[in-house]
Amino acid sequence: MSEFAGKKFFITGAGREFGRTLAINFAKMGAELLLSARTLERARATESLVKQVAPQATVHCFAADLTETASLRALRGEIEGVTDRIDVLIHNAAFWLKNDLLKTEDSDIARAIATTLTGPIVLTKHLLPLIENSVAADVVFLNGTTALRGNMRPINEAFSSAKAAQSLFAERLRHRLRAKGIRVLTVYPPDFRNTSPLDPSQWDLRRNSFDDLTLSARNVFECIRFALSQDRICAIDEIILSNNNGRDFGN
Secondary structure (H helix, E strand, O other), X not given: OOOOOOOEEEEOOOOOHHHHHHHXXXXXXXXXXXXXXXXXXXXXXXXXXXXXXXXXXXXXXXXOOOOOHHHHHHHHHHHHOOOOOOOEEEEOOOOOOOXXXXXXXXXXXXXXHHHHHHHHHHHHHHHHHHHHOOOOOEEXXXXXXXXXXXXXXXOOHHHHHHHHHHHHHHHHHHHHHHHHOOEEEEEEOOOEEOOOOOOHHHHOOOOOOOOOOOEEHHHHHHHHHHHHOOOOOOOOOEEEOOOOOXXXXXX
């Protein structure tokens, strides 16, 4: 039996890309899922994909807009309607700013900061009582190498600053919760290809250091799975990933 069987995973940004990857894989390992997305329809679309590979999985779907703090306050009540605890909270949601700072709309900067920083802080605050109800809780932040001070890759400064601030929040949260046995993990991947676990030919593809390829979602997922599966006395605080082929893939 998987070490995740029966554990309750709350995943933000579960309506697309890597959020769906997390949901599918942890459901296959027996986890009970609490999925949030900007719209309920997106979360339910992920639920449908999960049921293809894990038909017995228990899945609860929620609409949660990280830019709307009032909705985050209400979300806790909705969650308490189906469970009294959260074992693993994964902050996966993000709003990418792809343009140069001078060409980025002010509203998009505000949305990126709210989705990456303000929303996760407020959401964590409201979910902490449920997290503390777990006998073995973890909080995971899917961040990125853009948050690291030594990463000089050209990137939208507002986005990288929001990610860096999220990293600091995770550090302070880790300090706060360690005495309660709650682990806080931050993962810093470079750009990676979101290969689907529903496509074994791509998901299982092994990449070597001579391939002109980015990392895959499997590489990132396996790091998260490894950290969460450790004995409780072992806390892996941070994982920094890079492409090991000498090319600039956003390390």
